[in-house]
Amino acid sequence: MFNHRDRRPLGQGTAIASLVAVVACALASDAIARQPPAEPSAGEQTLAARVGAIAERIRSGEPALVRELPPEAKIAQWRN
Amino acid sequence: MAARTETRVDTVTARLRLLVLQPTPFCNIDCSYCYLSNRRSTARMSLETLDLACQRVFESPFFDRQLQVAWHGGEPLVVPLAWYEDAIALMAQRCPPALQLTHRFQTNGLLLNEDWVRFFARTRAKVGLSIDGPADLHDAHRRTRRGRGTHESVMRAVRLLQDQGLPFHVITVLTECALDDPERLFDFYVQHGIREVGFNIEEIEGSNTASSLSGRGETKFRNFIERFFKLVWQAPGLLKVREFESVLAYLISDGPVSDEQNLPFAIVSISHDGAISTFSPELLGARHPRFGDFAFGNVRTHSLADIAHAARFQTIRGEIRRGVDACERSCRYFRWCGGGAPANKLFETGQFDATETMHCRLTRQAVLDEVIAGMETRLRSPEVQHAASIS
Secondary structure, rough: OOOOOOOOOOOOOOOOOOOHHHHHHHHHHHHHHHOOOOOOOHOOOOOHHHHHHHHHHHHHHHHHHHHHOOOOEEOOOOOO | OOOOOOOOOOOOOEEEEEEHHHHOOOOOOOOOOOOOOOOOOOOOOOOOHHHHHHHHOOOOOEEEEEEEEEEEEOOOHHHHHHHHHHHHHHHHHHHHOEEEEEEEEEEOOOOOOOHHHHHHHHHHEEEEEEEEHHHEEEEEEEEOOOOOOOOHHHHOOOOOOHHHOOOOEEEEEEEEHOOHHHHHHHHHHEEEEEOOOEEEOOEEEEOEOOOOOOOOHHHHHHHHHHHHHHHHOOOOOOEEEHHHHHHHHHHOOOOEEEEHHEEEEEEEEEEEOOOEEOOOOHHHOOOOOOOOOOEEEEOOOOOHHHHOHHHHHHHHHHHHHHHHHHHHHHHHOOOOOOOOOHHHHHHOOOOOOOOOHHHHHHHHHHHHHHHHHHHEEEHHOOOHEEEEHHH
């Protein structure tokens, strides 16, 4: 029976490579926890400023992420 | 105000990244939201046509070092496996030494068997299954022509791929009824060992002239994305969602995003009878009162360079470019979008030089907004401190 508190799939416990997972874990690390918090007044900022703040926060904690991004990350993919 | 970028559409700099080959327009099921008008046709691509297609593509100045080949129907697996054995051998024979081909199959899974799985493994093809979630959601739309649901069959395909150890991804088409319970959808993927998913939406496109996501569906979609991102973030490494991966990559990267659907010859689509199209693959086989069809030539008579100089191609290319330029002038999301999908602009508004569509509000704006808001919340939240502990 599936356990809703433990969302691991039955019989398959290994984690997959995922940028979201890498960033989630990086943000939980000590290095990024020491970074200044993101500005809370997000609604008053431009979209570019909000993105810039997030990107800077991630880049400063995990600079390798930017270097390792594949070129496909910079072009939208056809969705099928 | 939109950020200005250097994004430009130019055939000189275009690089062919995706070759869409239609072995047949026929599909063995009859999904309610399908955009293909000729999916009852059992016509098939001949090896002679494929050979000509290879010649046209490989002689062109557009290809780069890597090329994705998407076998996209119709349902590609209705064509016998023996044909693909010959087809892929032929392509390997014709392929220039410096070019690396990767084959992709998107299937409804009904005809998948061990022979197909061995073929995919041997050719290192990437496999996608179309599954809309639990049986009630899936069978509401993905039915046979006799009205029978196909969920049981596609889940058999899931187990077969898993038993043989072949990685695969899932594409789910989101309709309004799927948006009510993201937790249930998330649990469905995880419970069945599905590790990668891409969300398509029910689009207004081709023969599907209305979408359940119009109107109030757009708000529900935003709520769905917000909640689904939270689920994925809270359990890092369990489920990879194409939309979140790509948006996060855009946020971190420096350069502006372009959309390959707006770049001539970045995608080339070739139909079963050799008709050549480019821009959005959905244009192949579609018709429009102003343009007729979108076959710019045929592999029997035209090279890709011929097409680039044809009057109708130039007209459509110009209209698409004006649409991208208009997006750049008017849309604050342009920097992370690249100007939207031309097929959706045409089918929603009747013109390529339009700007905002339902498709872009959902798949670009809403996803970007919710990922940004989710990131901001988590950058401020104590829950960030615990995320790693549950991975």
